[in-house]
Amino acid sequence: MAGGKMSARQKMINLMYLVFIAMLAMNMSKEVLSAFGFMNEKLVENNISTIEKNNEAYANLDTKASEQKEKFGPLKVQADKIKTYSNDFYDYLAALKSKMLTEIEDKDDYEAMDKTDWLDTYFFKGDTYTEEGQEFLNRINNYRTNVIEVLGSDSKFVPVLNKRFSTEPVIDSETDKEVPFLKARYEGFPMVASLTNFTQMQADIRNTESDIVTNLLGGKLEEALSLNNYTGIVRLNKSAYFAGEKVTGEVVLGRYDASLVPDKVILNGKDATDAVQNGQVILNMPAGNVGEKTIKGTIFFRENGEEVPVPFESKYSVIAEPSSAVVSADKMNVVYRGLDNPISVSLPGVGANNLKVSAAGGKLTKSGAGYIIRPGSGNVATINVSAKLSSGKTVNSKATFRIKDIPAAMGSVRNQYGTVRMPKSGLANAPINAGLPDFEFDLKIQVKSFKIKVPGELTIIVNGTKLNAAAKKVLSKARRGDIINIYDIKATANGYNLKKVLPVNIELTN
Incomplete structure (x- = not known):
């Protein structure tokens, strides 16, 4: 293709060949498109669940702020700002997805979402971005910056926010060069991949809210309503011990607070108040003989002038030392x-x-x-x-x-094994595959070549998974009821050459 002076016809053939290769490289399998779609569905379901969880957390915070304004009032102000920023960004992404899918009649037909032109046109203009593309980047950056401003630059959530909502350039693994974030993540990608990407970003928004409101702004708000809701927890260093060992661990409250020191602790019927350190009851006692043991007792606090008991109980097992793994x-x-x-x-x-x-x-x-x-x-x-x-x-x-060795695989057409009934036209276009239906491992089997025998015709060797021109020619001579034999199938499983692949026969229905 590169040497000598070529005719106009040869130049055109070469150009068509290059275009064909490019189309093959860009073509994504229907299974992958569907997988993106199913992933998007799961993310949508998870987002709904997270929104409900966040609403409960906001409601709990509202209740606490009304009951204890000095303690929870400032937290509610922060939470309300984060809620507003999150809803604005989430709704923007929802509108963007809706606009992207406007011309898709069946929103569940993920195989139809294989084109890249919508976002390529909507976000990009040559080597630069459209106004919409720049707005998308600004939305991400503004959300990250606004939430960090609410939390403070020393918040433990700053690294999480910087990672989840980063717009930094991406290093190309092949060229080792930086590629702008928007081009690396959205240019040239199938619509369904971008749809899933947007839904994942919505999930990041809701998860960010959940992390902050539940763990940072309020802790476990539902457990902070009263000391009556506290539960004593036995936290052992191990769940099983050998005879003669020391049982080590701590007894802590459900919402740990180092400054919350009990007035009295009863452990296994004995006073263990002196064992309290930093809000924890430190355990250090013999494990005892082989068998199941119980640790139980009560931690006593004072609330509103009254003694409030918080019981705790846990079990552990003492086992004999093993002699073999x-x-x-x-x-x-x-x-x-x-x-x-x-x-x-x-x-x-x-x-x-x-x-x-x-x-x-x-x-x-x-x-x-x-x-x-x-x-x-x-x-x-x-x-x-x-x-x-x-x-x-x-x-x-x-x-x-x-x-x-890996057991013998079975040749298949349309995920069917043995003898398959199908029309001649279907066989001409159907790929020849192989599988192990009852094998425990998830194998990626790739057919490399096979032979096809049409009654009365010469056997044709085919490289790849689909019939070549010679195979289609002999197939065209077959008649209804003929048995077409696909055999001597060569395939690999996870890069390993399979020693044997059983044939598959096709009975023509027309």
Whole structure:
């Protein structure tokens, strides 16, 4: 395409080829479009729930401000400002979404929202922004600035606001260059992606209100109505202890206040007032013998000249020291070659960070609270666990798992396996896929090639998932009732070459 002098016809062919490639690159699958739509629906539902929660918090604050004006009055003024700023920004985004979807007849048809031209025209004008695009940026910046001004620059919510409502340039992962926020997040994106983005921003607004009003401006307002609503909470450092260990932890109030010191504490029938430190009842006592134990008592306060009792109760278990670790495979007692197999490792009474875990027969990596093992070429993988108990004793254990190849996949058309009845025109345009319907793992199977056999015609090899021109030509000669055989399907699962994919047959209905 790049060498020699080309004719006008060849230049046109080359141009059409480039346009075709660009169209393929921009084309987003219907499944992805639908996924964005479903995500948007969930966000809308969550926003409704959060709004109801926020309204309850505002109502509680109104009640407290009327009862205790000096304490809660200034908080209500702040909350009202944040509510106003939040509603204004939220309603602006709602109007923007409504305007964007004006020409979409079915608002639930997310596959129809694959175009990028609406926002590209509404927000951008060449390399600059339209008035609407600049207004959108201003709305984000103003909301962030106004809320921070209400809270103060030293508020713990300032980093949260700066992150949720940032308009800073975005670093392009390919070029490592800065791209303006508006272009990086909204230019060239399908409408449904921008719709979901706007709804997520609305969720950030309501969550910001909830975080501030519930945790900062009022704390747990519903628990502050009276001392009668307080509940004593036993907070232990561990939920289970070995025989002979000390039980350590604290007894605190539901709304902790270091300055709120009880007049008297009764713990398991004995006076424990001297154990109070910074509003907490410090526990330090023998665990006792193996079995379930109860910690209970009463914390006494004075309110309006009267003694107010606040009872508390909790249970813990004393267990014998273990001699071996407990190891289990999340997907059964087999690990599959070519896949990331999740493994859970635990030792009763020992924290996960105190375990030493290794593997033989595969590569082991940490993943969240568990591990991932990717088996090697052998037939067995072994997980080795060691830990040092609080008594100083070291425990070593291991578990062995069989290594198996991924089972044979099944060829499919229109998510149907075996023999599929369909018209000839449908087969000509339908992609050939593969799957493992009853397999526990979520595999991303990609068909690379297959063979198609039409009765009485030569077998055609097809690269990719859809019939090529040669395949369509032989298919056109097939008649109603013919069985078209799709076989020798080559596919990968999560980048691993599947050893076998069962064929799929198509019985033509016309």
